[in-house]
Structure formats: structure tokens, C-alpha cells
Amino acid sequence: MTTRRDFITAGAAMGVLAATHGSATTTSTAKAGPCLADCDIMELNQRIIRRDFRGITKDMLPTPCLIIDLDAFHHNINQMATTAKANKINVRPHVKVHKSLAVAKAQRDAGAIGLTCSTIAEAELFSDAGFKGMMFTKQPVGRNNTQRAIALSKKDPTFMFVCDDNQVFDWVEEAAAAHHARVRVLVSVYAGLARQGMQGGQPAVELAKRIDGSKHMKFEGFMAYSGAVHTKTFEARRKASYESLAGARESRDLALKAGLPVNIMSGGATGTYNIDHEVGLTELQAGTYCFMDTAYFTIGGRDGDMERYNDFKPALTVLTTMDSQYHPNLISSDYGAKAMAGRGDIVRDMPWLKVGNGGAEYGALTWKDGEKFPKIGDRLEIYPSSLDMSTNAYDRYYVAQGDKIVDVWPIMGRSGAAQR
């Protein structure tokens, strides 16, 4: 799915290829042919650059590392696309959970109308890679972000961002005028999360009118990201979603009454993807569905299974090596704080093990007497509890079918603020 050029371009831009093991990109000592069991990391990196994955299996990979189960991933992309199509709602998937061109391409191939971004850097990166229709879901504040949002709007007129504050409107208006730009703006309305979004109804419509009246702006509609997306049980989530979007629906109705066009009602997530078309949204910003994380495992789907949300399959794991065992009921691993080990993580095939962390580079798995436990040298795969956090800590995905590695996808724009 990723071409050699994509990988090298994205990898080089982020320093990906040399990131874990020094100067692997500059020396060329690798021999052609399948990787042997004792394949060294230099050869592995050379093989990845050449996109020659023959003979590479999970046991050769450096740990901790991220693994995508390709079949589960395709199932998830397809599930979202077919459900959204049936429900007549657009999908503008959130990239913050994957930061990957290959994933975004799969989403676009499946019908996504654009991408949702949580930082201006994400929008710039995907724009540079040729993607269109990016929506930045935070308002640009400060000289740096404002000018970047204006510059991107000029470079790509399909780019849009939100605003929830009259002061920010003034700043954006001034900057857009100074740069002779016309920017596309949605009003962000509060929907149950105390972090962004102005009061729906009249205040939101007043701002919408100001945007619509500006010759430097085009009013696109409303965004409302609901706080209900992880609510347990399908029916409770449906009710909570409907209620949390009340302000957004009121804003839409008042705006239409005032003669404003409302092209977009954006929001939604993995947990409400088959509900959001009923609560007033025209498009979905869902992100996690592509890989899934354990925060979604027990929310309960339409099928009523509270043990596992079955709509989407867990497609991302962290592969880790058990590397020290001296204490009862505890084994150490290389999946520690820097690898984003979290208490909510779940060990694949051994879900009774408790995941803790024993330091920056030390993970700790514990168990109760009588439970089956891993041995030193074993490699386990762990489902992360927060995709956003895990993705941000790694430079690449190893893409697997069974034990075979069939591709490697770089992760862009991580960690440092300017590029994140």
C-alpha cells in the first residue's frame, strides 16, 4: 500500500529510518535475499528501505514495536465505509490516532471525503502529501498557529478550521485580511466535553453570522464533538449522544432560519459511528476504528456484548519481549513508560495478566497464583489503551499477516510540538 517513495519521503522528513539505530540509512552492507534468523538491525532497515520484506517475521523485530494486523485493519476500514454509506453520512476520519499516509490512503480509497486533524502540523503534513479536505478541529490561536492556518488555507482552499470565540474571530479576520486570504470556518459548539465549543443556540449563531458576513471567511457549518462516545451500552450511548448534540442542532436550526448555509455538521466517533446520523451530524470524525484501543473494548455494541465491542477488530498491538524474571508473580519486559505502557492495556491471548510499568524502559506483567504466566524470552503482544498516546511514541508500524511482516508504514509528525 505504501510505495517506496512514500516511505522514504515520509521517513526521511521525520528522521524515521535512522531514528532507532543510528546510521542505518547511510551504510549499505546488506546482502540481497531473505533475512536470516540472525538478521541484524542494519540489514533489517536496509530491507525496509528497499521494501523487500521477504522472510521477515515478527520474531526478528526490535521491541517494543507497533504491529498492525492487516486483515483486521481492512475489516475495520470496510466496516466504517459500508455502515456510513448505508446511513448516508460522510466520513472525514481523524488522523491523530494513526498519523500515517498509508492508513489515510486506505480511508480515502474507502470513500473518506477528507481528514480530521487535531493540530495544524497534522494538517500541513497531510496536505504536503497531497491530501485534500482537512478539517483542523481546534481554533488557531497565537501568531504561529494563525499564520499557518492562513497559509494552508491559501495553499489548499479545501482546508477548514473551527472557531468558538469572538476574540479569535477578530484575530483570524485581521490575519486573513492582511494576507488576502479567504478561509473556511465552522463554529465549534459545546457537546459535553469541557475543553472547547461555545454555547449552542443564539451565541453560536451570532458568531456564524459574523463569519458569514466576513469577506475573508466562508461559513461552513458547526462542529460538535460529543462527550458521550465511550458511554456504556448502545442504548445509553444513543440517548447521551442525542442529548449532547442538542446545542448543535439548535444552532443549525437557528442558522438556517437566519438564511445561513449549513453545509457541514461534524462530530462523532468510533463509539457512535452508527448513531451519529440520527443525532444531526452530516459527517463523522471517527479515528480509533482503524486500529481500536482497549478504551473501546467494553462499551457494548448494538449486539449487546459487553465483553467486546465487536463492530471493529483490535488491529494494533505493541510487541514486547520478556527480559527478566526474579520475583514471584512478576516478569519484566521492555514495554515501559517510554513505550506508553498503561494500566488499561490488555495482553493478547493472556488477558488475565496485569500490565504495569516498572520505569522508563521497564514493563511489569503480574499475575495471581495459579494463573498461567509468560517466561523469559517470550514475546507478547499487548493492546494499547490509548491509540493517540502509543502512536505518538513510535516511528513506524510493522504491518503483519499472521507472523509475516508484509509492509512498514512510517508514523509522521510525532512528539515535538512543531511537527506534532
Ligand SMILES: Cc1ncc(COP(=O)(O)O)c(C=O)c1O
Ligand atoms: C475532536 C475529536 N474528533 C474525533 C475524535 C475521534 O474519536 P475516536 O478516536 O474515538 O473515533 C476525537 C477523539 O478524541 C476528537 O477529540
